[in-house]
Amino acid sequence: MARAVLLFSGGIDSAVLLYMLLSKGIRVYPLFVDYGHKASKAEEKAVVTILDMLKLSTKVIRLKELRFLSPHVRGLKKNSFYYPYRNVLFITLAAMYAYALGSNSIFIGLSSTYLQRASFPNATEDFVSKMNELLGMYGHGVKVYAPLIGVEKSVIVRIGNKLGVPFHLTYSCYYGGEVHCGKCPACLNRKLAFRKAGINDPTIYAK
Numbered sequence: 001m002a003r004a005v006l007l008f009s010g011g012i013d014s015a016v017l018l019y020m021l022l023s024k025g026i027r028v029y030p031l032f033v034d035y036g037h038k039a040s041k042a043e044e045k046a047v048v049t050i051l052d053m054l055k056l057s058t059k060v061i062r063l064k065e066l067r068f069l070s071p072h073v074r075g076l077k078k079n080s081f082y083y084p085y086r087n088v089l090f091i092t093l094a095a096m097y098a099y100a101l102g103s104n105s106i107f108i109g110l111s112s113t114y115l116q117r118a119s120f121p122n123a124t125e126d127f128v129s130k131m132n133e134l135l136g137m138y139g140h141g142v143k144v145y146a147p148l149i150g151v152e153k154s155v156i157v158r159i160g161n162k163l164g165v166p167f168h169l170t171y172s173c174y175y176g177g178e179v180h181c182g183k184c185p186a187c188l189n190r191k192l193a194f195r196k197a198g199i200n201d202p203t204i205y206a207k
């Protein structure tokens, strides 16, 4: 059976990707990275709850010390959830894990939500291909795949719906509260995706 490392954040995109891989009979090794971000606890809870249901488990890499890099610490208001270079770090960690497992494949749930924003250059096809060039230099055959790149979030929701993704267990909010805030960019994207997909949104929003 093919094996793959999946960067799993507990959000919609990576959850749908998880179900896509499992439906293809791929043995998935989820990886969660806690980089000291606001939503880390809520995301990890979503990851563990979903994987428990599937009788799978995740490896967790704790990099809480990175919280000093938080845009909030720098006092930035605009793009205050923007972590430049983060995906380079995630893919590197996943590549190290894949190599340790003897797997060649890394999956990351980048979607077009990010593509729409020039401030997220690390979620483009060009970024993925450049990361693959870099990984290729090591000669171990490890590659990163982002099959949802360029796919609109409402389409991702539809794919997930067909695959039986438990959307009520996924977590998207930037603030990490008990329920989704309903107002941050991630919550707004989430609401819009369900609305555009014409699928009932099971999320509890504060507003």
Ligand SMILES: [Zn+2]
Pocket (backbone or CB within 6 Å): 172, 173, 174, 175, 180, 181, 182, 183, 184, 185, 186, 187, 188
């Ligand atoms: Zn929110």
